[in-house]
Amino acid sequence: MISLIGVSCGYRGRAVLKDIDLKLERGEKAALIGPNGSGKTTLLQTISGCLPPISGILRLAGQDIPCMRPRERAREMACVPQDMHTPFDIRVISLVLMGRYPYVGVFGGYSDEDRAKAGRALANTGSLELRDRSCRTLSGGELQRVLISRALAQDPGLLLLDEAASNLDVARKAEIFGLLRRNGSRDLSVLAAVHDLNLAALYFERLIFLKGGRIVQDGPVSKVFNSDVLSRVFDVRVSVFNHPEAGVPQAFFVPDSDGGSV
Amino acid sequence: MNVFEARPYILAGLLLFLSLVSVYLSLLIGPVDIHAGQVWGALVHGMGIAGARQPDSGVLLVVNELRLSRSVLAWLAGAGLALSGTVYQGILRNPLADPFTLGVSTGSAFGAVLAIYLGWGAFSVAGLSLDPIPLAALAGALAALFAVIIMSRENGYIRRDTLILSGIVVATFLGAFISLLKSLDEESVAGIVFWIMGSFQGRSWEHVFLFLPYLLVGGTVILVVSRELDILSLGDVQARQLGVNTSRSRLVFLICASLLAGAAVSVSGIIGFVGLVVPHLVRMISGAEHRQLIVNSALGGGVLLLWSDVLARSIMPHGAELPVGVITALIGGPFFCYLLKLRSRKRSL
Numbered sequence: 214m215i216s217l218i219g220v221s222c223g224y225r226g227r228a229v230l231k232d233i234d235l236k237l238e239r240g241e242k243a244a245l246i247g248p249n250g251s252g253k254t255t256l257l258q259t260i261s262g263c264l265p266p267i268s269g270i271l272r273l274a275g276q277d278i279p280c281m282r283p284r285e286r287a288r289e290m291a292c293v294p295q296d297m298h299t300p301f302d303i304r305v306i307s308l309v310l311m312g313r314y315p316y317v318g319v320f321g322g323y324s325d326e327d328r329a330k331a332g333r334a335l336a337n338t339g340s341l342e343l344r345d346r347s348c349r350t351l352s353g354g355e356l357q358r359v360l361i362s363r364a365l366a367q368d369p370g371l372l373l374l375d376e377a378a379s380n381l382d383v384a385r386k387a388e389i390f391g392l393l394r395r396n397g398s399r400d401l402s403v404l405a406a407v408h409d410l411n412l413a414a415l416y417f418e419r420l421i422f423l424k425g426g427r428i429v430q431d432g433p434v435s436k437v438f439n440s441d442v443l444s445r446v447f448d449v450r451v452s453v454f455n456h457p458e459a460g461v462p463q464a465f466f467v468p469d470s471d472g473g474s475v
Numbered sequence: 476m477n478v479f480e481a482r483p484y485i486l487a488g489l490l491l492f493l494s495l496v497s498v499y500l501s502l503l504i505g506p507v508d509i510h511a512g513q514v515w516g517a518l519v520h521g522m523g524i525a526g527a528r529q530p531d532s533g534v535l536l537v538v539n540e541l542r543l544s545r546s547v548l549a550w551l552a553g554a555g556l557a558l559s560g561t562v563y564q565g566i567l568r569n570p571l572a573d574p575f576t577l578g579v580s581t582g583s584a585f586g587a588v589l590a591i592y593l594g595w596g597a598f599s600v601a602g603l604s605l606d607p608i609p610l611a612a613l614a615g616a617l618a619a620l621f622a623v624i625i626m627s628r629e630n631g632y633i634r635r636d637t638l639i640l641s642g643i644v645v646a647t648f649l650g651a652f653i654s655l656l657k658s659l660d661e662e663s664v665a666g667i668v669f670w671i672m673g674s675f676q677g678r679s680w681e682h683v684f685l686f687l688p689y690l691l692v693g694g695t696v697i698l699v700v701s702r703e704l705d706i707l708s709l710g711d712v713q714a715r716q717l718g719v720n721t722s723r724s725r726l727v728f729l730i731c732a733s734l735l736a737g738a739a740v741s742v743s744g745i746i747g748f749v750g751l752v753v754p755h756l757v758r759m760i761s762g763a764e765h766r767q768l769i770v771n772s773a774l775g776g777g778v779l780l781l782w783s784d785v786l787a788r789s790i791m792p793h794g795a796e797l798p799v800g801v802i803t804a805l806i807g808g809p810f811f812c813y814l815l816k817l818r819s820r821k822r823s824l
Contacts, residue, residue, distance in 0.1 A: 258712065261715075261716050262715065262716075263711075263712050263715045263716065282720070283715055283718045283719060283720050283721075284718040284720075285718075286716075286718065287716065287717055287718025288718070291716070292713075292716040294712070294713060297709065297713075301708060301763045302758060302762045302763040303705065303762065303763050303764050304480075304762070304764065307705065307764055311702075311705065311706050311709075311717055312717065314702065314703075314706060314717050314718055314719065315717065315718030320699055320700075345480065347762065367717075
């Protein structure tokens with residue numbers, strides 16, 4: 214689906230990420246994990262075409278990402294932001310219909326098919342009852358569900374999520390990831406920056422660890438999710454145990470021995 | 476269709492009706508007493524429908540030539556300013572933006588002031604006598620816009636913050652030139668000040684026809700691509716991820732809105748607050764989706780400026796006139812404060 218070869222990217226010529234090689238197959242679902250400032254958002258913005266790469270090759274479905282027209286890109290991949298910075302007074306269905314923008318001409322209007330697709334996307338995230346509400350009246354969890362609906366309405370082959378659940382409480386987080394798993398068809402690739410390691414291990418099959426602008430580890434959960442890797446990435450001691458029900462590894466941070474309790 | 480969906484349409488219908496009634500009522504007001512029946516007769520006659528009785532030629536002149544052209548121009552200019560303000564607030568993502576934020580008005584004023592200072596008289600092209608001041612004002616507006624766009628381009632992108640900064644720089648610079656011209660020529664100061672304050676005094680159909688094409692073309696383009704305005708309001712990153720060519724789209728809106736504002740200023744001087752207040756008001760009533768916001772702001776701006784002009788020309792005794800910009804600022808300022816208070820109270824609830 215996407216392949217990055219020797220990509221360096223960042224802002225105003227200052228490379229945040231250096232020499233990134235990354236391949237994501239069609240239908241593969243991977244989580245990007247790393248401490249703050251490791252370059253997760255920068256990488257996602259570069260892949261989404263919002264940030265021109267400094268060097269290297271980025272391909273999406275065989276095409277060179279920086280050369281694609283915005284409209285073509287938006288048909289192939291959709292992004293779910295962390296939140297809408299200014300949720301303004303617009304109806305939910307109008308926000309979701311924006312996902313159909315890359316399919317209509319500049320002068321054309323949304324067709325019945327577009328409306329049906331937007332409605333279906335809302336239904337798939339269990340948000341149909343929000344259809345006519347104003348975005349300003351939504352809770353954080355509801356807004357994220359609507360933003361995911363918008364991304365699904367884009368009919369993308371690749372879904373990028375930039376900490377799409379980080380601002381939510383545990384139950385909402387689980388709801389959002391569960392929803393992605395249910396809606397993620399076999400063909401949909403997902404690349405998600407995830408803040409919560411344990412949720413990443415629970416919901417994703419492949420983990421990509423970023424640190425200091427480089428990929429330090431990349432592989433299936435069972436291979437890379439261990440105390441060695443995690444301690445190295447986050448510079449803190451980590452113990453790993455298996456989840457009592459799901460069976461996947463989960464991480465526990467170990468406080469410094471002299472730290473004591475707060 | 477539920478209430479939430481129907482509200483913009485109801486508002487549009489109401490404002491359209493109010494616009495027509497307002498234009499008619501405004502024709503009744505003025506130093507010459509003309510009663511409602513005579514006004515109606517003159518209008519019917521003016522539309523080429525043979526009335527029962529030929530109206531008095533003096534009444535015809537006052538109603539159709541003087542008052543109607545002025546009312547129509549005030550309505551159109553108000554619509555253009557409000558429309559332009561809506562677009563600026565959308566692309567700059569700044570609720571305090573108005574048609575004059577980017578210095579277009581100052582450019583326009585500079586053009587007009589230069590024409591007044593140099594004492595350019597009317598000239599005729601193809602048998603038409605043209606007033607040079609609106610043309611100079613329009614040229615000034617375009618030049619200012621051009622300068623702002625050139626200054627705010629960075630690697631082919633137009634950035635929102637540099638756009639606002641360039642606007643302020645251009646406005647300040649040209650403002651200084653206006654002051655310079657004023658101090659060079661004491662005699663024309665009164666004319667310059669009156670022009671800058673904004674007025675529809677002595678405007679005629681010629682000005683209507685000068686402004687109308689800008690409103691029609693600019694308004695149509697803006698309306699057709701208004702969907703992009705909704706998406707741009709989410710910010711550049713999301714807009715690009717949704718497939719909008721943000722630079723091109725913003726440039727189109729910028730040019731259309733600035734042409735509208737520049738054309739409005741060129742026929743009426745600088746009239747503040749219409750472009751700032753009306754979009755806020757409409758947004759509070761019928762939401763922030765741009766298609767309806769654009770239509771309803773235009774209609775609302777028209778009604779507001781029409782009545783402001785009626786006040787400006789009728790509030791003083793003995794036919795003296797106030798600049799209409801003074802009226803809109805006197806009404807608009809306190810009203811805007813009230814809106815802000817209302818909004819903060821809503822938010823804290």
